[in-house]
Amino acid sequence: MSPAARRAVDGPRPSQLWKPVLALALAVLLGMTGYTSWAYWQDTAEVRTGSFTAGGLDLQLDTGGAVGLGTEYPKTSIAADDLLPGETLAHSLTVHNVSSAAATYGATVQRGSTWGYDGSSITFRLFAGSPDTSDTSYPRQQTCSGSPLGAQTFVPASATSVIGTPRALAPGGSEALCVLVGLDAASADVNQGAQGTLTLVLTATQAVG
Incomplete structure (x- = not known):
């Protein structure tokens, strides 16, 4: 039998069969490397919220006094006529926290824009309590119930703290204070007829926390 006839009977050799298969695989591989990413399906969902409104911290005095931030409250009832040495007068003041945030507060006192006394005359003290104004005859010795919030001081020229430890006020809470003002018993004659205001x-x- 001739070699050509033998090849026809035996069929193609295995190495010859792999050549077209490898060529096809190489073509597919080269085709795949032409893409940088797959086109997966995508979706987005947008959320639009309501309005976020900032709250505030507002300390109000008595019934609606000092409404708003940094507002002055003219409480002219904290005053005295014909104050004499050794007398003390008590006055009420209520502090309200009208915000939704817990707060602490402190206080300072100093001489007002009108001041005619010498440096060691008008005394000041703040209490957590209420005033007893029943004593109306000379020498008037009115008092405050409750605890003193700081030491008694002569009213200074510059702001001085009159609350030793800041006071806590819950949201919507309030505290009754008593303001005790007096003329020192050792006040000099030069203070006769003097006038002054307090701030x-x-x-x-x-x-926080």
Whole structure:
């Protein structure tokens, strides 16, 4: 039998069969490397929220006094006529936390824009309590119930703290204070007929934790 006839009977050799298969696989592989990413399906969902409105911290005095931030409250009832040496007069003041945040507050006192006394005359003290104003005859010795919030001081020329430890106020809470003002028993003759005003500043700070 001739070699050509033998090849026809035996068929193609295995190495010859692999050549077209490898060529096809190489073509597919080269075709795949032409893409940088697959086109997966995608979707987005957008959320639009309501409005976020900032709250505030507002310390109000008595019934609606000092409404708003940094507002002055003219409480002219904290006053005295014909104050004599050794007398003390008590006055009420209520502090309200009208915000939704817990707060602490402190207070300072100093001489007002009108001041005719010498440096060691008018005394000041703040209490957590209420005033007893029943004593109306000379020498008037009115008092405050409750605990003193700081030491008695002569009203200074510059702001001085009159609350030793900041006071806590819950949201919507309030505290009754008593302001005790007097003329020192050792006040000099030069103070006869003198006049003066006081500036009491209460400052609230948001409580954290």
